[in-house]
Amino acid sequence: MLRTHNCGELNLTHLGAKVTLCGWVQRSRNMGGMTFIDLRDRYGITQLAFNMEVNATLCEQARQLGREFVIKVDGKVIERSSKNTKMATGEIEILVTAVTILNSAITPPFTIEDETDGGDDIRMKYRYLDLRRNVVKNNLLLRHRVCQETRKYLDAQDFIEVETPVLIKSTPEGARDFVVPSRMNSGEFYALPQSPQTFKQLLMVSGFDKYFQIVKCFRDEDLRADRQPEFTQIDCEMSFIEQEDILNVFEGLVKTIFQNVKNISLSNVPRMTYDNAMKYYGNDKPDIRFEMKFIELKSDTENYYVDNFATRFKVFDDAQYINAIVANGCSEYTRKQLDELTDFVKRPQVGATGLVYIRVGNDGVCKSSVDKFFDADALASIAKKCNAMPGDLILILAGPQQKTQKAMSELRLEMGNRLGLRDKNVFAPLWVLDFPLLEWNEESQRYHAMHHPFTSPKPEDIPLLETQPGNVKANAYDMVINGVELGGGSIRIYDKQLQKKMFSILGFTDEQAQSQFGFLMNAFEYGAPPHGGIAFGLDRFCSLLGGADNIRDFIAFPKNNSGRDVMIDAPSQIDDAQLKELSINVTK
């Protein structure tokens, strides 16, 4: 080793020790008689002291060291005169006796500090420098811990980690595949896996009983801030289990990770059906750090207050659906604040046509944006229906049901933000259960699998597959934390005939099903056990634990929104000879 200690471990117990440290020059302070250098490595920062009177040559040498120089120093651990109790090494410093420059450094394009002056683009290009910053480094250390804790937990429960192949077969169902031309089988292509789904099911057919893998997956999609063409899953599958077993095992995993990585004890994870999630939160991944549930109003309009209408309110009359949320203590919102909310809901991403509000004054008197349609009694009965208290603000949207639910979900989250109800240090996990098996796709005019084609319908709903496929519920479940879908899974079909029927409902011909998934259906003929599983998005899990919104800074070398790695400049053109070997041409 070139060093005796790292830069994060020396303290008063080491006083007088002769040590050798290596690291990067974080900063240098010339105080006349003394020069101090902060030496940084992965483990921390240690202060180096050079005394002009003791060794002028050495001190001069120290003054020549630029930022990010890599040096090795010999010296003695001494007590600091002005201590910094916020640092692990803040009570000592090294009185340096020798300095070796291991490598010099030109000036970095941005400062290597927690708050950097570098923009996103330059930080991506010089990712290796950005990774030197504490914030980014700590993200990757956190990711490392999450992986180790995951493996430890699952290994202790007899799960075995099996690597499934990366070069597999392209399937049209689901997202777009990345493909790999085969040189040895010209004109043919491998695909990179969107998930190891079929392989983990085959492992169950093989009797592996409990499988897991922390595995790279690939989707050639147009990218958003929180999507990457390659991402990582914690992928799991179990045999001879029911949904309840999966929920218990993986609730245990999530709790263990929170406990051992964040030192947070989660209580038992509440459960909610998909239908209730949509009804109360307009969202299949509700953020339950705060209540503010939807109150459905349309069904009550006629009963409660239609007689009090001064003039009929056409917006409500025409609406398929009307709902409300109550923002506690917001009755005094200014005109400006209310206008902001109206603007918010009218944004195309939110999609409402307008916002109705009712202020419940501290005196209990309601005033609203629709006073000319509703008298005080009508408003009071709405307030009562909403359980609104004096001082509250009721926000109401009306329109087509799905669209309005979605818009209200956005508004609810916005109000949660405004009211400080979405603290990143509070974690509210939730199981969402009983998802629909299928969803109708207007574009393709057919049903698509909501989860994937291997998800089992609830046994009691199987008869509905023929008559009302849209009403069939699945043994499918999502783990949601703070409004983020962390993972999801299902109990799988393990009967060949049912799997065939499922493919036919999804619009596959028998031939297509056989050519794409024949190996799986054939496998089901040789004794498939009941099985099910789950997959967690590791990148997102880490970003959630790290209190961040996007996943990019939890990936060592991410791609940008055009799918480019700007650091290595990939993708790039390849030689004609290489194309020829692969029997392909570029067409533009």
Added chain:
Amino acid sequence: MLRTHNCGELNLTHLGAKVTLCGWVQRSRNMGGMTFIDLRDRYGITQLAFNMEVNATLCEQARQLGREFVIKVDGKVIERSSKNTKMATGEIEILVTAVTILNSAITPPFTIEDETDGGDDIRMKYRYLDLRRNVVKNNLLLRHRVCQETRKYLDAQDFIEVETPVLIKSTPEGARDFVVPSRMNSGEFYALPQSPQTFKQLLMVSGFDKYFQIVKCFRDEDLRADRQPEFTQIDCEMSFIEQEDILNVFEGLVKTIFQNVKNISLSNVPRMTYDNAMKYYGNDKPDIRFEMKFIELKSDTENYYVDNFATRFKVFDDAQYINAIVANGCSEYTRKQLDELTDFVKRPQVGATGLVYIRVGNDGVCKSSVDKFFDADALASIAKKCNAMPGDLILILAGPQQKTQKAMSELRLEMGNRLGLRDKNVFAPLWVLDFPLLEWNEESQRYHAMHHPFTSPKPEDIPLLETQPGNVKANAYDMVINGVELGGGSIRIYDKQLQKKMFSILGFTDEQAQSQFGFLMNAFEYGAPPHGGIAFGLDRFCSLLGGADNIRDFIAFPKNNSGRDVMIDAPSQIDDAQLKELSINVTK
């Protein structure tokens, strides 16, 4: 859970317990009044008993169960009348009270037994059935343990696991890349990594200090039995270290794996220079389970026995190089055995033109295949030089040095096999050190990097780079066990100028070096620490631990020698629409 216990855990301590088991019907024995079924799961086999007198209907039902049916049984643990002490569950059986068929099974295409009747092709096609066999299942369980032990060891030593990208940039150096057309960047391609080499070096520049990853790598090569297009490495890198540190840390890893996975305590790993490996074993990965070192004879021919020559032996006179090995106790080899050895060395893969032998009789008298050229004294002096004892057989090859060394290496291994000196349960690890930095390639008429272009020359040899590049040694090392290269690595170049010089020696123009590896050389300008690393071939490591010769059965879903996955039938053709989106055409 559908079961209370698994099929491997019940024993006499459970007598009388009511249990529910799930699993596969391994075999069924109808004994008239009784029927016995072996129920199998991942954990073991438990015997089920059905009594015709107690419950005829149930017993009849049991007799209908075919091989590989998946069933659930309720019953009571009872003591067996005829115990099988070789099985964990061999002292008990389950007196079954109810059977549920979870899934039926058609007859498998081969028997699911340790010794199967299935050939390679059929086993690959039905890999999910082959994985049910104990031998294959145990290989994957072993692999799981190796991975967990590796992570535990490295994590405890402060290594952090970082995932590097799979979609990277194609580089012409090294083996052929698999490439991935980019839809969003048309005409451009990603490449799949042959190793994360440059990324792990960048992580060192970032200050990550100690990195590891168990990672898939890809090479589009023509395949041999022990090669796969995708394979897995234990990939590691450290900063602020010297070669000695790497050897110690990873010798520790190998010892830990042997101890915790195989319960074998390895002693300290001996070290050998590359030059000595070639001199004494003709091979840079010598199998040192047995000695049988080469004895070089050419340099002595004139001194020792030329005067005794009856006739000059042209083969020896013309040879650039002559060497011998001594096979202890083989002087009585028959004519047939010696002919076999001659045929062996003349095989094209071995490449010798003939074999000379000298029998050292039990009476000490030497007889040879070249008696007409050498008298008894000459033969005796050769035997003496070889330290051959009465009863030994001396085998001699002559010819061009490299070719003859290689041939003798093969012959030595063959003799090791014949003499039972290569016991698969004996493990002899070895560090091979001081590899040449470069090797001359006749075809391209230039030097190639023996390890890779980032390997550091030994500092004292740097001046030779200009004058005698072929004589420059590198700080490079291989871990060899039983003649198998398990891993290798090197201390890296961390100076931009030296890296540039290295690329220029390898025939890169400055522009090529900059366009392909500019990001790494640029990174070196911002303060790169001294660093080095190693990578182990996980598939091979597992196969070695499992006592197998080929890696295929230690990979869950391997490809065949044409790079095909015959189970899922990949690679395959893709839609024209997909090709169009990717801006490529298939040319044949």
